[in-house]
Amino acid sequence: MRTSHNKTRRNFIASLSASLVTTPSLLRADHHKKKKNLYEISIAEWSLHKSLFSKKMTNLDFPVISKKEFGISAVEYVNQFFKDKANDKKYLNELNKICKNEGVKSLLIMCDGEGNLGDPNKTKRSTAVNNHKRWCEAAKHLGCHSIRVNASSSGSFEEQQKLAADGLASLSDYASTHEINVIVENHGGLSSNGSWLAGVMKTVNKKNCGTLPDFGNFRIGGGKSYDRYKGVTELMPFAKAVSAKSHDFDENGNEIHTDYHRMMKIVTDAGYNGYVGVEYEGNKLGEYDGIKATKKLLERVREKLI
Secondary structure (H helix, E strand, O other): OHHHHHHHHHHHHHHHHHHHHHHHHHHHHHHHHHHHHHOEEEEEHHHHHHHHHOOOOOHHHHHHHHHHHHOOOEEEEEHHHHHHHOOOHHHHHHHHHHHHHHOOEEEEEEOOOOOOOEOOOHHHHHHHHHHHHHHHHHHHHHOOOEEEEOOOEOOOHHHHHHHHHHHHHHHHHHHHOOOOEEEEEOOOHHHHOHHHHHHHHHHHOOOOEEEEOEOOOOEEEOOEEOOHHHHHHHHHHHEOOEEEEEOOEOOOOOEOOOOHHHHHHHHHHOOOOOEEEEEEOOOOOOHHHHHHHHHHHHHHHHHHHO
């Protein structure tokens, strides 16, 4: 009996010791998992628009630079940097190959210059819808989940809501056949009014139609701006991507126009845990330094939010 008692005691002590050794590591693993899943960081190609416009790099260089220079493995394209390649399968295959070799994921294509999806003229509105279809196909080919569009229109508040919803619904129906989302960015005018754009989303009422809240694009015209925190709060229920717009930083590395901690709490409190795209537009720092500063800030905020 004594031998059995000692054996049981030894087993209990061994078990307790093992738990003391393994529990901290399990907690660390759980902590790391929570941190990793809170949100991931991607990069919007517009962050490098000066380099692209000056021909210092091309769209094909974008995934390589994103990974090697910034350690970012998820990219968001801008269509104007490969405007004539939407239907060029050879080009898209080359881009896919580059991404595969670099271990980079293609997330979305930001589309501009294809007409107004809320144009009051029905023919022009239909043309705009058709112009965006090739980008749905390109996005599918690249393995993206979405194309980002604009909800430009004209008329009264209610008229523009109705017209934009009509164009978006039509495009979303087509995009759904390619398993692609159509997401709208607050991009000036009424689209930068969070209440207006949220109303458009409710009117469209399609699972593959959503928003891409941008931290900085809240100029509604006439020298007026919509409250960015209110706007992002209103758009987050429909968000399928998020754009962390940045311009200038203080000596502590904080963006001076947007309280990133406050903004990212709005984002994460909405239940969003997808990619947040670095989109640097400033002039005081060079593009590379601005991108690195934005990424560092997002990482620091993520640590604090856990």
